[in-house]
Amino acid sequence: MDAREVLEQVKSGGISVEEAERYFQKQPYEEMGYAKLDTYREIRSGFPEVVFCSRKADVHLKNIYKRLYEENGEVFGTRASVRQYEVVQEVLPQVVYDDVSHILKIEAKDKTRIGEIAVCTAGTADIPVAEEAAQTAEYFGANVNRIYDVGVSGIHRMLSHLDVIQRANCVVAVAGMEGALASVLGGLVSRPVIAVPTSVGYGASMNGLSALLTMINSCANGIAVVNIDNGYGAGYIATQINRLAVKGE
Amino acid sequence: MDAREVLEQVKSGGISVEEAERYFQKQPYEEMGYAKLDTYREIRSGFPEVVFCSRKADVHLKNIYKRLYEENGEVFGTRASVRQYEVVQEVLPQVVYDDVSHILKIEAKDKTRIGEIAVCTAGTADIPVAEEAAQTAEYFGANVNRIYDVGVSGIHRMLSHLDVIQRANCVVAVAGMEGALASVLGGLVSRPVIAVPTSVGYGASMNGLSALLTMINSCANGIAVVNIDNGYGAGYIATQINRLAVKGE
C-alpha cells in the first residue's frame, strides 16, 4: 500500500487518521526505553536483528535475548564473552556458545540452507574472524565451505582448493598481517570477493590497519572490503549476494 | 576439462603432450614485452581486460588499445586524459571520450543490458566518480539508474527516490567529505551497498581518507568498500552481483 492509497483510504474512511499517522511516521519499532528493537527489521531487510554483545549491560543483554527469542523463535549475537554466555543462560538455558567465533545463539531446527559461500583465511590465527563470518552466513541460511590456512606465502595450498573457491557465489577472504590473500583470490575467481582484514599481526600491522590498506588498494577486480575483524559484516553481505544468486530477481 | 581429465586424455592419446603442457603452463596471456595482455581473461572471469590509462606511455597505450580492439571488437579504458584520447584516435578514429568520467572506449553496438544497479552520489562533485562506476557497469552489460546529489544533509532528497534505489540488485554509494551516504542507504535497502569514498572535500577530508574510514566503520549492514575514487572497481563488483541476481547460479 503506497502513500496515495493510504491517503485515499483516509479520505474514504477505510483507515483511521491514527493508523495513517503511524504509517507516515515510519515508526515500526518497539520502544524499550534503553534501546529500540527493530522487530520489523526482518520484513524490511530480509534479515532478523542481530545482537552486538560487546559492552552491553547484563540486564539489557538478558532482556534483549529473551525478547528477540520470543519474537523470532531464534536469536543470534556476536562478540559475546564467556561471562555473557552464563548471564544469558539464566533466562535461556538452551543458548549455545562457540568460543572460537564468540557467537552466542539459539538457532531454529531444520532450517534450509541455500547456495554456496567460500570462507578462506590466510593463517590459523584468522579463524575466529572467519568463523564469525561463516556462522553468520549459515544462520542467515547459506551453505558455507571453509578453506583455512591458505595464505599467499604458500600459494600451492590455495591452488589445490581452487575448484571449491571458484564455484562459490561469493568468496570471503579473511587475512591479517599483510592481507595479500584477497588480491590473489580476486585474480582467480569470477564472483565477488568480500575482504576482511584482521587484527592478526604485530609491529607495523597496526592492529589490522595495514591489512585494510592492502585490501582497499588491491589491484585485482571484484573486491570490496569491510572493517577490521568484521566477520559478521562479511557474512551478512555474502549472504545477500548468495541469496540474489540463488533466487535471482 | 579439469586436470585429471587432461591427464587421462594424455594417457589415452586424446590430446598431445604439447597441448597438455600448454594447459598446465597456465600461460594464457600475450607477451608484449612491456606488458602481458590477459587475453583469456574474459573466459576465466567473464570480464574483458580493461585499460588503466593513467601514466601509460603513448606508444604502449596505442598498441594496447589496438590489440584489445582487434581481439574483442571493443575496448574500454579508464582515467584517460584528453591528450591520450587524441593519441588513441590516431590508430582507432572511432574511439569515444567522455570528459566527465574520463572513460575512453569503443563499445560494440546492440549489446543487451540486464538487471538494475542504482548509482547514488552525495553531491554534484562526486559525479565524475559515479559516472566511472555507472559507465563501467553499462559497458559490462548492466542497466544503471543514476540518483545524484542526494547527500545526507538533505535527507528528503534521498527519501523521494527510495523506490528506485530499493529495487536495484546492487546500490553504489559515492560520497566524499564525511561519506555518510552509504550508512543511510545501508539502513534503507535489502541489497548489497558498494561504497565508494571520493577525494571531494578539503582540510581534514585528507583526500578521501576520512570518507573511506566513515564507510569502513559503517554501523549499517550490507556495506563493503572500494578504494577512494575507484568508480571502476565499484562498477565491476556491482556488475558481478547484478549478473548473479539476474542469472542465478
Added chain:
Amino acid sequence: MDAREVLEQVKSGGISVEEAERYFQKQPYEEMGYAKLDTYREIRSGFPEVVFCSRKADVHLKNIYKRLYEENGEVFGTRASVRQYEVVQEVLPQVVYDDVSHILKIEAKDKTRIGEIAVCTAGTADIPVAEEAAQTAEYFGANVNRIYDVGVSGIHRMLSHLDVIQRANCVVAVAGMEGALASVLGGLVSRPVIAVPTSVGYGASMNGLSALLTMINSCANGIAVVNIDNGYGAGYIATQINRLAVKGE
C-alpha cells in the same frame, strides 16, 4: 501544520489527496538534472542555500547563480576563483567578488544586521579564512567585529582588545600553525568559541591537521571546532548562535 492535522484535513476534505501526497513526499527541491536546488531551505533552516563554487562546471555555476538570484533576489558563493567571477558576470553583471575571502555574491540592499560576533585571527595569513567567516555572518545578518593578528606569541595584543571580544555573542577563533588562540580565548570569554583551524604553517603543521588537533584537545571550556579553513561553516554556526542570543526563543 503537522502530519495529524494534514490527515484530518484530508479526512474532512479540507485539502485534497494530491496536496497531502505532496506534503508527505517531502520533495521541496527543484530538480536541475545535475543538482537538486534546495529552494525551500530558507523556510526549513532559516538560511538560504549557498554555493560552494570550487570544482563546479562553468555552465552549472552560471545556471545555479542565475536560478538562486531569481528565487531569492540575492546569491552568495564561497571558494570562487577569479575565472568563475568572470563566468558568472556574463549572466549576472552586478555580481561582486572579494579576492581575499574568495566570496562571489550579489547582496540585497538595506539588510538589517543584528547582534555581535567577534572574528579573531592569530596571524595575518589567517585573514582569508577569517574574512570568509566574517562576510558569511554579515550576509546572514550579523554584525561582525574583526580582531586580527592577536596570536598567543604576543598575548598583550589580544588582551588589549578583550572588551570587544568579551561582549560578542559568539567568538570565532581562526588560527593555523599550533592553533593555540582558541584555548586562550576560551579561558577569557563566557560565550561560545567556534574554532577554525587553518592550513597556514609548514612542516609538521600538516596542512592544518596539527591546529585542528590542538583545538579539539583544548583544555578550555566552551570551544567547538569546524573543518580546516572552513570559515563559511564557522560564520554559519556563529550566526545561528547570534540569532538565538538576539531573538531568544
Added chain:
Amino acid sequence: MDAREVLEQVKSGGISVEEAERYFQKQPYEEMGYAKLDTYREIRSGFPEVVFCSRKADVHLKNIYKRLYEENGEVFGTRASVRQYEVVQEVLPQVVYDDVSHILKIEAKDKTRIGEIAVCTAGTADIPVAEEAAQTAEYFGANVNRIYDVGVSGIHRMLSHLDVIQRANCVVAVAGMEGALASVLGGLVSRPVIAVPTSVGYGASMNGLSALLTMINSCANGIAVVNIDNGYGAGYIATQINRLAVKGE
C-alpha cells in the same frame, strides 16, 4: 571598574597601591599548592569550576571536593571511578555517583532549569557519553531531552522524534563508529548541532578518530565538534547557547 578608574582611585587615594596591584595582577584564585582553584570563575564565566576526577590523587580529590562544596554549596565532577566515589564519601557523605555517566556530584536543591537542549545518540553504547553531556547541561541549569539509539542505519527511528529535536535551542549529537548522525541532524534542524564523537567501535574506528573526522568533514551546515568522548564539553557549550537563546543579550 576598569583600569583607568582604578588608576584614578590610586591617584586620589581611593584605593591603596596594594589593592591596585592585586587588581592588575589578575590573581583572583586560591593557591592550594598542588592546584589553583579558580573560585572567581563563576563570576567571570557564569559557570562554577568542575572537577576532572580522572588521575587525581585521593587526598587532592577529597580536599578539592570539600573546598568547592564549601564555597558553592554544590560540587560537580566528571570521569570519577567507583573508588573515587568512596573516597569523597568519607568527607562528603551526601555525594551522589552515577555509574553510567561517571559523574560524582552534590547538587543544590530546587534549582530552576531553563530552555531546551536535545541530546541524541546513534547507539546504546554511546549513552555514557551522552549522559555526561545531559547531566552537565542539567547541572548548569538547562532542560534536556534525551533521544537515544536513533543512528542513521535506521533513519525512521530518528524521523519519528524530529519535533522534539527541532524545537531544541541546541542539539548534541553523540555517535561512535562512522559518526554520521551529526550530518543527518544538521540537515534537519535550524539550531546549532554540537557533535561528540565517541570511542565506540572497533578496527578502523581508531578509538573515535574516524567518527571525529566524519563530523569535522560534515557536509551539513551548523555543526561544530568537540573531542572524542567529551560529553562534558558538549554539555557546557550547549548550555552557553541555551542561555543565550533564553535570556537573549
Added chain:
Amino acid sequence: MDAREVLEQVKSGGISVEEAERYFQKQPYEEMGYAKLDTYREIRSGFPEVVFCSRKADVHLKNIYKRLYEENGEVFGTRASVRQYEVVQEVLPQVVYDDVSHILKIEAKDKTRIGEIAVCTAGTADIPVAEEAAQTAEYFGANVNRIYDVGVSGIHRMLSHLDVIQRANCVVAVAGMEGALASVLGGLVSRPVIAVPTSVGYGASMNGLSALLTMINSCANGIAVVNIDNGYGAGYIATQINRLAVKGE
C-alpha cells in the same frame, strides 16, 4: 623432473595419472584440519617450518610441536610464553625455553655452523629481539657474534668492535627509539645490513613505528628492513645471505 617429462611419463605409462595429478596439484603438505603443515618446506626453501607460538591454542601447539619433532628430529618456535613452555613439556619433556628470546625449541645435537653473522643492538632493552634473531640464525646453522649496547649516542662503543662487525657476511642491526644504529653501521661495512626496528621507546616512538621510518629512510646504502620486533625474520634472511656467502652458487 619438469612438466613435459611428467606428461611424457604419463603417456608412456611410466607414472600413473594419480601420481601426475599430485604433481600438478602442487600439494606437498599434510592436512591437519586446523592447519596445513608444510613438511616439504625444508626441501623447497632449505629451511624447516618454524612455529609462531603466539595466540596458538594449547592443544594445537602440542600437536604441532610433536608432529614437527617426529618429522625433523628437532623443532623451533618463537614468541612462546612460559605457560606454553609448560604445555609443550607435557608431550616433549626435553623442550628448552629461553626467557629472553621467548624461543621454545628442541635442537638436534652436533649441528655444524657455518660463516659469520653479526647481531648488534643499540641498547640493552633491544636484546630480546636480538636474541630471537641470533638464536634463529644459529638454529638454521650460522655462527653468530653478538655486539650489544653500541647505540649511536656513544659511538666509541661501536667503533671499538668494528673489526668483528666488518668481517660478518651479514649484519643485523636491532634498535628502537630513533633507530639510527642501522645508518651508522651501513656506512661502515661492505656487507648487507638487515635492520630490525624494535618497540623499545615511549612517546613519539609509537611502538617502533618511528624506528621503522628511520631505517626505511636511511641515507646509507646496503640496508633493508624487516617488521618491528621481527628478530626471527632478520635471522632468517641473514641466514640466507650467510649461506650464499659460504657456499657460493
Added chain:
Amino acid sequence: MDAREVLEQVKSGGISVEEAERYFQKQPYEEMGYAKLDTYREIRSGFPEVVFCSRKADVHLKNIYKRLYEENGEVFGTRASVRQYEVVQEVLPQVVYDDVSHILKIEAKDKTRIGEIAVCTAGTADIPVAEEAAQTAEYFGANVNRIYDVGVSGIHRMLSHLDVIQRANCVVAVAGMEGALASVLGGLVSRPVIAVPTSVGYGASMNGLSALLTMINSCANGIAVVNIDNGYGAGYIATQINRLAVKGE
C-alpha cells in the same frame, strides 16, 4: 620599573594616569590595519621582529620592510622569493637577497659577533635550511661555524671536525631522510644540540616527518627539536643559548 613602582609613581604624581594606563594596557605595538608590528619586541625579548615573507601580499611586504627598516636601521626576513626581492627593492634598493637561504635583509654595518655556534648538515640538500639557521644567528650577533655534509653514513667525515663542533656553545644539527645526525652529535658534545629535521628525502620520509620523529625519539641527551625546515627557529634559540654562554647572567 615593575607594576608596584608604576603604581607608587601614580600615587606620588611621578607619572600621569595616562602613562600608567598605557603601561598596563601592554600595548607596545603599532597597528597597521592588516598587521600589528611588535616594535617594542627588541626591548622585551632582546630580538628585533623578523618578517616571515611567505604568502605576504606585495603591498604589505613593502610597507613592513620599510617601517621596520626605519625603526631599527636594519631588517631581516625569511622565506622570501626572488619576486619578493624585486618588490622590496622598489622601496629599499639596498636590500640583499641570498638565493640559498631565501633570506632578504638589510644588515647594519660593523655589528659585533660573539661566541660560537656550530651548524652541521647531514647532506648537501640540507644546506638551504642550515643557511637559514646560520645567517639568522649571524644577524642576531653570533659567530657561526658551518660543517656541512657530515651525515652518519660516513661517520669518519664528522669525526674529523669534532674539535670545532665540540667547542661551540650550541650545535645546530640539520638533517632530512632518517635524521640520525642529531643523535650521533648528541653523544659527542657536552653543549645543547638543536635538531632541525628537513623535508629532504622521498617516499617514507613523508616530507620530514620521519626525520622529526627520529630526532624527537633520540636516545642521546641534550637534544631538543624545532619544526621541519625551521632553520630560523633553530638559529634563534641557538643565539639565545650562545648569548647566555658569553654574557653569563
Added chain:
Amino acid sequence: MDAREVLEQVKSGGISVEEAERYFQKQPYEEMGYAKLDTYREIRSGFPEVVFCSRKADVHLKNIYKRLYEENGEVFGTRASVRQYEVVQEVLPQVVYDDVSHILKIEAKDKTRIGEIAVCTAGTADIPVAEEAAQTAEYFGANVNRIYDVGVSGIHRMLSHLDVIQRANCVVAVAGMEGALASVLGGLVSRPVIAVPTSVGYGASMNGLSALLTMINSCANGIAVVNIDNGYGAGYIATQINRLAVKGE
C-alpha cells in the same frame, strides 16, 4: 690532551704504545656483558650516566646501581617502579624513591646548586613529568622554581608568576592536551623555552602526539621540543643551558 699531543708523547717516549693505543681505541667504558657502562661519560659530557629503569631486569638493575654508586658516590635513575625501589634497596638500603616523579636515587650531600630554571605545567596531571624534569635539573646542580597549574585556559594564573618565569635562564614548559602553554610562554620570555608534551589527555590527544605537534608548530620564537613525557631530557638540556649562563664560556 688531543691526538697530536698523544702522538708526540709516543714519539718522545712520554707515554707507552699501549697507553696510546687505549687512547685511540676510544673504549672508555666498562663491559658488563649485558651492558656497557659509560663510566668516562662525566668527563666527556660533564654529566654522570643516568639509569633508565623501565624494563631493566632486576639483577641487572641491582648491579648497575651498585656499580655506578661505587664509581660516583651517587646514582640517579628515572622511570623506576615501587618494586624496583625494593629491589635496589636490597643492595643499597639508603636509596630514595619519589612516587610522583618515579625517580630512584642516592644523592651526595651538600651539593651546590647554581643559576635558575623555571619548570611550568599547564595542569596538575602534568606534575609527574615536571617533577622528573625539576629533580633531574636539581641532581645535576641547578636551582629550580616550580610554577604549576598555569595553563592557558586561565591566562591570569600564569601572568601573576611572570617575574619568576622571566628571570630564569631556561624555562621548561610541560603540558598535555592541546599543549598551548609553550607558545604563550615563548612570547613572554627572552630565554630558551624547552617544551615537554605530556600524554595527559584523552580522545584526539593521541597520548601526547597532539601536544607534541602543537609545540613543534609553535608560532613563538625560542622554543624547542623533547619527546612526550620526557621530563628527564628537558631537565638535562635545561641544565646545560643554565650552566652556560652561569659559568659563561
Added chain:
Amino acid sequence: MDAREVLEQVKSGGISVEEAERYFQKQPYEEMGYAKLDTYREIRSGFPEVVFCSRKADVHLKNIYKRLYEENGEVFGTRASVRQYEVVQEVLPQVVYDDVSHILKIEAKDKTRIGEIAVCTAGTADIPVAEEAAQTAEYFGANVNRIYDVGVSGIHRMLSHLDVIQRANCVVAVAGMEGALASVLGGLVSRPVIAVPTSVGYGASMNGLSALLTMINSCANGIAVVNIDNGYGAGYIATQINRLAVKGE
C-alpha cells in the same frame, strides 16, 4: 697496518706524527667545499660513489660528474632530469641518459658481469623503479633478469616464469598499490627477496605507504624492504648479496 703498528712506527720514527695524525683522523676524503666526495669509498665498501641528482644545483652537478669520471673512468647518477642530462653533456658529451629509469651515466666498456639477480614488477607502471634497480645492479657488475607485469591478480603470469626467478641469487620485488607481490615471491623462492614499494596507485595507496606496510608485514620469510621507489637501494643490496653468492667468503 693497524693502530698498534702505526704507533710503533711513530715511536721508531718510521712515520711522522703528521702522517699518524691523519691516519687516526680517518679523513680519507677530498674536500670540495660544498660536498665531501668519498673517493676512497670504492676501497672501503667495494662500491664507487653514486650521484643522487635530484635537487643538485647545476654547477655542483657538473663538477661532481666531471670529478668522479676523472677519478673512476665512469660515473653513475640516479633521479636525473632531462635538463640535468643537458647540463652534464656540456662537460661530458658522452654521458648517456635513460628516460625510463632516469639514470645518467658513463659506463666503462667491457665490464664483466657475474651471478644472477631477478627483478620482478607487479605492473607496467612499476617499471621505472625496477629499471633503476636493474641498471644499478648491472652497473655494479651483476647479471639481471627482468620479469615485469607479473602481479598477483594474475598469478599464472608469475608461475610461468618461476624457474628464472628461483635460480636467482637475490630477487627484487617491485610493486605499488597493495604490494602483495613480495609475499607471493617470498613463498616460492629460497633466496632473499628485497621488496621495493612504489608510489604507483591512488587514493588509499598514500603514495606508496600502503605498499610499504604490506611488504613490512609480509607473512612470508626471507623478505626485507627498502624505501618507496628506492630502486637504487634495492639494486645495491641485491648486488652485495649476489657478490657474496658468487665469490663466497
